[in-house]
Amino acid sequence: MAQIINEMIALLALLLVSLTGGYLVALGLVALLRPQQAQSFLLGFASSARLHYLEIVIRMLVGLAFIYSAEYVFSARAFTGFGWLLVLTSLPLLLLPWQWHRHFAAKAVSASRHYLAFIGGGCLNAGCCYLIGNTKKYISAGWRAVKFSAGIKGRLL
Template sequence: MQVAIAVVFATGLFLAGLGVAALLQPQLARNLLGGFAGSAFKHYVELAVRAVVGIAFITAAQRLPGPVLFQVAGWVLLATTVVLAALPWQQHRRFARWSVPKAMAYLPVIGIASLVLGGAVLASAYAASAA
């Protein structure tokens, strides 16, 4: 359980860091978001990280405030990971090349949302570890 909560905490740090980067270093955020599907290796690393985070959310959910939200988020991560794993990585890259530039028009919104979500995830992980 402690490992799952640590992964939840690390996810919160990642989201908060992404938020800061999106607002203060937009090119860094663009490179990060655009690079996930850049190669087969990065594609599979992303899938592994998504699966670990999804499992951690589901495992830790009952100890976190808002357990249903964490369970749903975990299952969504796992389901979308299965879909991405079933596709050739080049298709993931094509989709990313099409969608990421469109999303970059909303980078400030992404930054604020990432900060808010990252803060909420960090607070939840802290509450669970303090209990």
Template sequence: MKLLTATITAIFGIYLISLFVLTLVSKGVAVKFLSSFASSARAHYLEQLLRLIVGGSVLYYSADMLYPVIFKFFGWIVLATTIVLILTPWTWHHKFGQWAIPFAIRNIVFYSISAAIMGIFILYCVFKPLFLS
């Protein structure tokens, strides 16, 4: 189970870095990708399923990462907000997305750089303990 959750946590870090790379390579594709969030009930529930998997993986694997308290807290935050979103009608999430996504798109460079920094930090905290032992 640890290998699976470590892998999912690392993939999440890579995903965050990939958002930055995508923005550098094709800003238009990155904008289209961000605009697809909460675009339909299916997209909404798929997002929530992925968030449950990532949040649970980070929470489970946090004890084996650097800064376990931070990642335990982060895992709980992801899980708690996901549960709220699951219980929220997707149309509300869609309305929120219509408000929030234009802000994210206007600030896509800052958003993608922040995501990349977070992704690098996650990868560092996943892999560094493996080389300490």
């Protein structure tokens, strides 16, 4: 029973990592193709206390998903490090008033508008890396199935 629960949590973690990769790919494409829309989207995160805390919860869940799924991906160290980075940078945001976060986000987004193409490329690259890195479990499972079916064919012929 514990193994089934552990595998379900791992599957949810891998799903969350995949969704994060898809989100970054989409954000990268929007930043490259429609920079104004990307800028207004990024400004919307810290626009209220509810969105501030929602962002922190999502960051922490994604960070924990990266940490938990590290044993199932190609680059376990990178996934673990990025997961801890997300979790540890979320903790100070919990202590700061959301207005400070909004003020910082407004400055950061307006300062980064000249680099949106670079940011978009980085998001696209990171998203693809997360999606590709996340395929280890599926590739190894598929390879075991191929080897198993080849073994069965060899015995039958």
